[in-house]
Amino acid sequence: MTEPIFSLQTSGRLRRRQLISRAMGAGAAGAALLAVAVLAVVVISVAHRGAGALNLDFFTQSQAQGYNPKGGGVLFAIVGSVVLVGIATLIALPLGVLVAVYISELAPPRLARLARVALDITNGIPTIVMGIFVFTMLVEAHGQSAFAGSIALAIIMLPLVARATEEVLLLVPSSLREASLALGVSRWRTTMQVVVPSAIGGILTGTTLAIARAAGETAPLLFLTSLGVNSHADANPFHPLQSLTLVIFEYSEQADPAFQAKAWAAAFVLMCVVLLTSLAAKLALARYRKKLGG
Amino acid sequence: MRDLYTSELEELEGILREEGKLVDRAIRGALNVLARDDLELADELIAFDDEIDSRYLTIEQRIPSLLARQTPVAGELRLVLAILYINLHLERVADYCVTVAKLAKLAHGLPRDAGVLEALEEMGERCREMLDTGLEYFYARDFTDSQALIDMDRPIDRANRKLIDRLIALGPDEPQREWAMRMMLVSRCLERVGDHAVDIGEQAAYLVRGRFEEFTDASHKTNIK
Amino acid sequence: METIRTKIEISGVATPPDARAREAVFEARGVSVFYGDQRAIDDVDIDIYRRLITAIIGPSGCGKSTFIRTLNRMTDLVPSARLTGELRYRGIDLYGPKVDPVEVRRRIGMVFQKPNPFPKSIYDNVAYGLRILGLKKDLDGRVEKALRAAALWDEVKDRLRDSALGLSGGQQQRLCIARAIAVEPEVILLDEPASALDPIATSAIEDLMHELKRDYTLVIVTHNMQQAARVADMTAFFGLDVSPDGSRQGVLVEYDETEKIFTNPSDKRTEGYVTGRFG
Numbered sequence: 052m053t054e055p056i057f058s059l060q061t062s063g064r065l066r067r068r069q070l071i072s073r074a075m076g077a078g079a080a081g082a083a084l085l086a087v088a089v090l091a092v093v094v095i096s097v098a099h100r101g102a103g104a105l106n107l108d109f110f111t112q113s114q115a116q117g118y119n120p121k122g123g124g125v126l127f128a129i130v131g132s133v134v135l136v137g138i139a140t141l142i143a144l145p146l147g148v149l150v151a152v153y154i155s156e157l158a159p160p161r162l163a164r165l166a167r168v169a170l171d172i173t174n175g176i177p178t179i180v181m182g183i184f185v186f187t188m189l190v191e192a193h194g195q196s197a198f199a200g201s202i203a204l205a206i207i208m209l210p211l212v213a214r215a216t217e218e219v220l221l222l223v224p225s226s227l228r229e230a231s232l233a234l235g236v237s238r239w240r241t242t243m244q245v246v247v248p249s250a251i252g253g254i255l256t257g258t259t260l261a262i263a264r265a266a267g268e269t270a271p272l273l274f275l276t277s278l279g280v281n282s283h284a285d286a287n288p289f290h291p292l293q294s295l296t297l298v299i300f301e302y303s304e305q306a307d308p309a310f311q312a313k314a315w316a317a318a319f320v321l322m323c324v325v326l327l328t329s330l331a332a333k334l335a336l337a338r339y340r341k342k343l344g345g
Numbered sequence: 346m347r348d349l350y351t352s353e354l355e356e357l358e359g360i361l362r363e364e365g366k367l368v369d370r371a372i373r374g375a376l377n378v379l380a381r382d383d384l385e386l387a388d389e390l391i392a393f394d395d396e397i398d399s400r401y402l403t404i405e406q407r408i409p410s411l412l413a414r415q416t417p418v419a420g421e422l423r424l425v426l427a428i429l430y431i432n433l434h435l436e437r438v439a440d441y442c443v444t445v446a447k448l449a450k451l452a453h454g455l456p457r458d459a460g461v462l463e464a465l466e467e468m469g470e471r472c473r474e475m476l477d478t479g480l481e482y483f484y485a486r487d488f489t490d491s492q493a494l495i496d497m498d499r500p501i502d503r504a505n506r507k508l509i510d511r512l513i514a515l516g517p518d519e520p521q522r523e524w525a526m527r528m529m530l531v532s533r534c535l536e537r538v539g540d541h542a543v544d545i546g547e548q549a550a551y552l553v554r555g556r557f558e559e560f561t562d563a564s565h566k567t568n569i570k
Numbered sequence: 571m572e573t574i575r576t577k578i579e580i581s582g583v584a585t586p587p588d589a590r591a592r593e594a595v596f597e598a599r600g601v602s603v604f605y606g607d608q609r610a611i612d613d614v615d616i617d618i619y620r621r622l623i624t625a626i627i628g629p630s631g632c633g634k635s636t637f638i639r640t641l642n643r644m645t646d647l648v649p650s651a652r653l654t655g656e657l658r659y660r661g662i663d664l665y666g667p668k669v670d671p672v673e674v675r676r677r678i679g680m681v682f683q684k685p686n687p688f689p690k691s692i693y694d695n696v697a698y699g700l701r702i703l704g705l706k707k708d709l710d711g712r713v714e715k716a717l718r719a720a721a722l723w724d725e726v727k728d729r730l731r732d733s734a735l736g737l738s739g740g741q742q743q744r745l746c747i748a749r750a751i752a753v754e755p756e757v758i759l760l761d762e763p764a765s766a767l768d769p770i771a772t773s774a775i776e777d778l779m780h781e782l783k784r785d786y787t788l789v790i791v792t793h794n795m796q797q798a799a800r801v802a803d804m805t806a807f808f809g810l811d812v813s814p815d816g817s818r819q820g821v822l823v824e825y826d827e828t829e830k831i832f833t834n835p836s837d838k839r840t841e842g843y844v845t846g847r848f849g
Contacts (some may be wrong), residue, residue, distance in 0.1 A: 226686040230746065233644065234699040234753055235676025246704070250687055347846050417797060418832045419841050555834025 080245055097322060101315035108266065120126055125317050131292035131323070132239050135276070136265050139204035144258055146205075147212025154213070155220040156242050167217075174210035182271025188327055195291035200276040210262035215257020219250035227322060252336050259332040263325045269296040296319045352416045354424065357407060358484075360420040360429055361435075364400040365480045368435050369473055371397065371442040372538065376469040378449045380532065387446040393528060397439040404432045423555065427548040431483065434548075440475065441534040448527045448534075455524040461511060465528065467502050470534045471497060475542035482549035494546040501539040508532045592619040595757060595787045596641060598671065600655035605648065610636050612819040613655070616806060623779060623788045625802030627830065629843065632808040633820025634791045638759050640664075641789065642678035643671040649809055668836050676703065678748035683762040685742035687734035687749070692717075692726050695734045695745055699753040712752060719785075720748035721778050740771025744778065751782075760790040775799050789849065795844055798828065805831045807840045 129154075149169070154163045185203040223246050231241040247254070260270035276291040286292070295317055353392050374390045404529070411417070417425050475497045482488050509532070512525040551557045594617035603611040610684040618624050618641075626634045636645065643664060645651040657664045661774070664674060687695050696713045705712065713730075717723040722744040734745055743763060750758055760779075764772040779788060779801055791800050798805050809823040824831065824840040835841045842848040 150789055168604070224686070226682060226684060227688060229647075229680075229682060230686040230688065230749075231698070232647070233642065233680035233682075233703075234750065235672055235674075235679075236699065236702050237672050240702055244698075245688055383766060418795070418799070418844050419835050421845050 052326060092305040094322065097315060097319050100321035101312070101317070103312055103316075105316050105319070107290075125295065125298055125313075125320065128293040128295045128317070129320070130286055131197065132294040132296070132321075134265060134288055134292055135200045135204060135272070135294050136262060138198065138201035139208055139265050140258065140262060142201065142205040143208035143212050143261060147179075147209050147257075147261075148216050148254060149215035150209070150213040152219055152242055155217050156238075156246070160190065167214075170210040170213050173206065173215075177270075178207055178268055179270035179273075182274040185271065186274040195274075195278050196278050197276050197288040197290065197292040200272050200292075200294070201288065203271040203275055204265040207271075208265050211261035211264065212254070212257050214262065216250065216254045219253025219257075221244060222253070222307075223249045241283055251339065255332050255336050259329050262328055266321065266325050266328075267296060269300055272297055273300075293325075347415075353407075353411060353415070354421065356405060357411070357428055358424075361398050361432060361481075362402055362405075362484065364397060364435050365476070367393075367397050367400070367408070367478060368439050368442075371439050372469060372473050372476070374443075374450075375442040375445040376466055379447050379465060380471075381459070382449065382453060384450060384453060387450045390446040391443050394439055394443050397436065401436040401439075404428065418556075420552075423552045427483065427552045430548050431480075431545050434545050438541050439540050441538050445531050445534050448531050449451055452524050452527040455520045456518075456526075458511075458515060461508065461515075461525075461528055464504060464511070464530060465535065466506050468508075468532065468539075470502055471501050471504075472535055472538045472542060475539055476545065479542050479545035479549060481551065482546060484551075485565060488550045488553040494543055497505055498539050498543050500534060505532050505536040592622065594618065595620045595660060596789075597658045598655065599657075601637075601640065601657050602654045603633070603640060603645065604650075604652050604654070606638050609817065609819045611808075612811060612821050614822045616822055616825055618787065618789060619804065620787050621783060621785070622792060622803040623732035623801055624804045624806065625795040625798035626789065626791045626806045627793070627798050627843070628693070628807060628808035628820065629810060629848070630793070631818065632810050634808050635761055636820070637808070638761055638789055638791050639680075640759070641759055642680055643674045644680065646671050646688060664695070676753060677755050678757040678759060679753065680759045680761065681743070681746050681750055684766050684772075685739060685746050687737070687742050687745050689733070690738070691731045692734050692740065693730040696748050699749060700752050703753060704755070708818075715796055716748040716752035716815075717745075719751050719782070720744045720749055721774065721781070740767050740774055743767060743771070743775060747775075747782075751786075755773055757789065759786045760788065762791055762793060765793065770798070795832075795846075799803070799832050802828045804828060807831065807843060809839050809843070 145325065150166065152165050154329050158166065158179065185199050185206075189199045221248075227245055227249060228241055231245045232238070236244075272294055276294065277297055278291045299314050299317045299321065302310045302317065371390065371393060374386070374393065378387045380391055411425060457528060475494060478494060478497065482494075509529060510531055512532075515521050515525045547557070547559060594607075596616070596618040598614050598616045599612065601608060601614045614637065626638060627758070628634050639645045640653055640657060641659075641664075645653065653665055659678070661672070688698060690698070693713055696716050697709055700706065700709060700712055714723060714727075717726065722741060724743075725741060726732075734742065737745060747758070764775045765818075767775065776797065779790070782788060782828075790798075790802065804825065805828040806825040807823045808820045810818050811821045812818050824835060824837045826836070831840060832844055835844065839848070
């Protein structure tokens with residue numbers, strides 16, 4: 052074996068670069084840790100404060116009436132939230148996807164840009180303003196209803212779904228579109244049967260984010276569905292229905308600490324529901340992807 | 346582009362050119378052996394064939410390699426094929442020269458006829474001319490006048506036939522007859538050399554025109570433009 | 571240095587002996603293709619014959635991909651593209667006012683350079699076109715037939731429900747061919763179908779093309795001359811022409827039987843290209 056003329060070990064300038072590289076890596080890891088820590092703190096503190104009031108009654112009884120905290124359950128609030136967000140999703144998801152399809156596949160460039168700007172602006176409008184808008188459009192004439200609440204929530208969800216979908220649609224390689232078109236399939240069917248299914252992952256993610264946002268909205272619901280009575284079972288969307296967020300708001304306004312504890316508990320429940328929805332969506336996506344393989 | 350390939354082709358053609366010159370010398374050498382009845386010269390000529398053979402083999406070996414590695418097409422394919430065939434024809438001509446030298450050696454000491462030798466000399470020179478013409482067409486990639494080659498071949502065939510008549514007319518003695526037979530074979534060799542020269546011309550035509558045609562053929566008399 | 575624009579005179583449109591007996595599936599007369607103001611292809615006259623393999627070769631930028639895409643109106647996908655001259659498919663003007671490009675593409679299929687199976691199962695890839703076109707009767711049978719014709723059936727018959735993306739490159743390309751065949755086109759266009767594949771897969775595709783020739787007319791664009799030499803009956807060489815104003819467009823330089831193009835081409839530019847002297 053001959054003596055090596057050079058060594059392959061780091062030296063001098065390279066060593067400094069290596070140190071900088073390591074420092075940056077550590078910094079990035081630290082930032083990520085911080086983000087996770089913040090989430091953990093929020094979850095833990097809500098859980099801690101709300102766990103006390105969690106019991107079976109909480110889930111099964113209807114809302115407390117008046118000033119007596121005893122027996123105030125959130126069952127119907129849960130039902131109400133589900134109806135509100137559910138209907139909103141049913142409206143916003145197909146509309147959002149269609150809008151995204153229009154912007155990315157069919158519209159002339161100038162119109163597409165206009166639509167994008169409009170969506171972004173909509174996204175930025177304070178939700179309370181949205182609430183007032185729907186109030187003047189629907190509630191003044193027809194009275195409060197969960198349906199009105201859903202409409203407001205749908206408007207809030209729409210930009211999120213549409214933008215996320217658009218991003219993913221753009222990522223679908225044009226070779227797939229070409230393949231379908233070359234078979235003699237029309238543009239529209241190509242989009243709906245090849246492009247959109249390919250983008251389903253991103254669409255689901257966008258929808259989940261939108262659902263999470265909608266589930267947490269309080270302000271618009273104040274105008275639109277706050278008269279939900281909930282002393283009896285009601286899932287009729289044309290009546291005003293209670294929602295978890297409104298319950299949190301109302302309970303936390305009460306002076307009685309028992310009510311406040313219930314508010315924390317309701318917050319905890321809301322958080323769990325949203326987290327579970329995200330997890331469920333991710334699981335569904337993973338299974339769908341696995342089915343497609345590759 | 347394809348510089349390596351181009352230089353390989355050029356080199357191959359260069360070797361062929363050398364071989365052509367050597368074969369020309371061999372024909373002249375064979376004719377000299379006949380004229381002077383020189384045994385030493387005959388042996389020299391026979392040894393000289395090795396020079397031609399070595400070039401022949403070089404080309405024979407390089408062509409398959411070139412075909413495999415460079416996949417020549419179009420004009421270059423025809424060039425490589427032309428080189429291949431001309432190489433073969435030149436080697437055959439060289440072999441005939443050796444045969445003539447050997448025949449001359451065998452005919453040494455036998456009574457000779459000046460007229461026959463003169464005719465053979467003329468035939469031989471015609472062959473040299475034809476070979477030179479055919480090769481020139483090839484090198485110049487110019488084939489406007491193939492009739493010239495055919496025209497040159499005809500007299501050789503005629504001379505061959507006339508020679509046979511003359512040889513038959515020679516005396517009845519055994520040495521005379523032996524000499525006559527040897528010279529007939531020599532004449533036959535020279536006639537074949539002429540045929541090979543025409544074949545070389547056909548290769549030149551193929552290279553230039555892109556289609557292969559026979560100018561003359563043992564079974565048919567053809568009139569090619 | 572002045573560059574002179576030379577127009578190659580092709581004496582009529584070449585009709586080789588046995589092709590004369592065949593009908594022309596495509597007839598192009600004076601076809602030029604523009605992208606906006608830029609002329610990509612200039613004045614092409616060519617007949618493409620039935621159930622033969624026609625190869626289009628030429629240097630990059632000579633418009634061969636553009637030309638093949640005019641044959642099934644895929645050029646429509648580029649908004650600024652337009653075509654002048656006449657391009658007939660079996661007598662019908664492909665670019666006539668009443669012609670539906672979707673219908674055109676149903677009859678004239680295309681396979682692309684990079685295999686592009688859908689992210690669906692193998693079965694669903696082949697069945698895709700069939701389902702959309704309403705050819706649902708005996709779907710299983712049709713899928714099998716297409717996969718057999720593409721020489722892929724034996725390799726995938728036990729895993730039809732698996733994802734198409736799990737196949738190798740060569741298999742994916744054969745799947746794309748099966749997908750195209752399933753809708754029973756008359757013509758199959760192949761735009762450099764083997765350039766993304768290894769030599770063995772390439773051979774498989776070339777063998778397949780020889781088989782397919784019995785039932786379909788094939789037009790293939792290839793930058794691999796040896797492939798054109800191996801596979802095609804007719805070869806068209808597109809060259810680059812430089813105009814006085816410096817712009818370049820593709821022109822049809824020579825079109826003839828493959829054998830002639832590769833042993834004795836008529837045009838010097840063809841000779842220069844096939845011998846690899848000019849790119």
